[in-house]
Amino acid sequence: MITVSGYIGIQLGNLSFKTAPHEFNSWYVYLQVFGMNFNSIWGVMVPLFAALPFGDTLIYDLNHGFEVPLIMRCGMKRYFFTKWLANIIVIACVSCAVLSCSLIMALLWRRDIKMPTIMSATDSPFSGVYLSSYQPHVLNGLFWTHPAVYSLIPIVIGVLVCISIGSITMVASLFSKKRYLILAAPFIFYMLFNVAVQVIGLYLWVPFVMSAGFLEFQYSILPTIFYWSPILLFSWIATHFGPNRYREFKLALSNSSDSND
Amino acid sequence: MWVVELSGVHKSIKENDILKGVSLQASTSEVVGIIGTNGSGKTTLLRIICGLTSVNKGVVRVLGQTIVSTSALPQGIGVVFDPPGLLADLTGLQNLIVIAKVRNIMTTIELQQLIMKVGLNPEDKRKVSKYSQGMKKRLGLAIAMMENPRVVLMDEPTNGLDKKGISALRDWISELKSSGTCIVIVSHYLEEMAAVCDTIYTMDDGRLIQTPIQSLV
Numbered sequence: 001m002i003t004v005s006g007y008i009g010i011q012l013g014n015l016s017f018k019t020a021p022h023e024f025n026s027w028y029v030y031l032q033v034f035g036m037n038f039n040s041i042w043g044v045m046v047p048l049f050a051a052l053p054f055g056d057t058l059i060y061d062l063n064h065g066f067e068v069p070l071i072m073r074c075g076m077k078r079y080f081f082t083k084w085l086a087n088i089i090v091i092a093c094v095s096c097a098v099l100s101c102s103l104i105m106a107l108l109w110r111r112d113i114k115m116p117t118i119m120s121a122t123d124s125p126f127s128g129v130y131l132s133s134y135q136p137h138v139l140n141g142l143f144w145t146h147p148a149v150y151s152l153i154p155i156v157i158g159v160l161v162c163i164s165i166g167s168i169t170m171v172a173s174l175f176s177k178k179r180y181l182i183l184a185a186p187f188i189f190y191m192l193f194n195v196a197v198q199v200i201g202l203y204l205w206v207p208f209v210m211s212a213g214f215l216e217f218q219y220s221i222l223p224t225i226f227y228w229s230p231i232l233l234f235s236w237i238a239t240h241f242g243p244n245r246y247r248e249f250k251l252a253l254s255n256s257s258d259s260n261d
Numbered sequence: 262m263w264v265v266e267l268s269g270v271h272k273s274i275k276e277n278d279i280l281k282g283v284s285l286q287a288s289t290s291e292v293v294g295i296i297g298t299n300g301s302g303k304t305t306l307l308r309i310i311c312g313l314t315s316v317n318k319g320v321v322r323v324l325g326q327t328i329v330s331t332s333a334l335p336q337g338i339g340v341v342f343d344p345p346g347l348l349a350d351l352t353g354l355q356n357l358i359v360i361a362k363v364r365n366i367m368t369t370i371e372l373q374q375l376i377m378k379v380g381l382n383p384e385d386k387r388k389v390s391k392y393s394q395g396m397k398k399r400l401g402l403a404i405a406m407m408e409n410p411r412v413v414l415m416d417e418p419t420n421g422l423d424k425k426g427i428s429a430l431r432d433w434i435s436e437l438k439s440s441g442t443c444i445v446i447v448s449h450y451l452e453e454m455a456a457v458c459d460t461i462y463t464m465d466d467g468r469l470i471q472t473p474i475q476s477l478v
Contacts, residue, residue: 065345066347067346076330077331
């Protein structure tokens, strides 16, 4: 869905701006599909894509009481950590597959893997993409010399963005029993985060931009990693407090059901 | 030597004392029943024994090991909760396989035999969501019977069981008892408790009081 809408956006952009054909070789199209210039679906919907594959795994167990036989056999801390880990592994696999499919589709669609000749040090043949000498972004030069290798980096960054946002479902599962609310939690967090960052005035650091900024060469790898990793770290730390939260959560539940017998 | 031993267990939630210095001992081949009014803390006590709920004060020992609520339980403890924790989208056998994978000590053939022992068909392809309450209960019993337990904790084991199921449960309890297993049952069905238990305690105002079985009949 993201890829197809991205290609439609690129085609429309191509018609509107009458961009030179070399602007749309396979590698550049692949990067633009996820960018905000032609397609905002990835930037806006990434929290939902990240939550849907496995985000309800913990609350599914808790609501069915299935965690009890597992916790008894492996211990609470290990159970919560395994759930967190399983969730991010599934998100990583799914997002990696999505980004890889997009790359394959771009290669099949454009069938143009030649990079244009750089005419001068100041003019870039791609709008929005600067030469590494002028924009000292880590590995930007790799895009010019080895675009196939460079194309793998957005997959890694895209996976990091997805697992960081998707792991919010694990935290939400400790506070709510409602499955749909938990699946929507990363999206709600993402939107609130966007608003908060804009209120502070850091317009270039809003999650919308940071989820796709790397793909459009607005940011380098390191700021993107430093931006998203704390969220992943936060959800990992929260799983350590999971057992405490779980005990009170289930105790309140068992007492209320005991009283209702 | 006591198989299950609680001494001076206190539990409170938000300044509400649920358990006030509960002490309990149970030995091998003993069936202990705990009865009490609704909301008296029977299920909380069971959750404390199997480490799912922490205590504010006191010590819980099962099979000679102190139970810490964040650690795995020692091997040899089976628990039947009401309702039993099952994954609704899997078959009965698949549920058992998922749980058995954690410790990886039971084969699929052993699990199939276990399912047959509780009166269910291991070839049944229906998902657990299609099971009746009694069938779910039987599957819960099968989970408790996994790994040859030496201590079995049961929360309202007869809930949802028909007469045939209750009769099978009684047979199973006596079979476990004769094999040296210690059983702790929490229920409010007094007649059932009187029929199977050796010792009965009443949970009253957060304390356990031993109750003569004759007074329940």
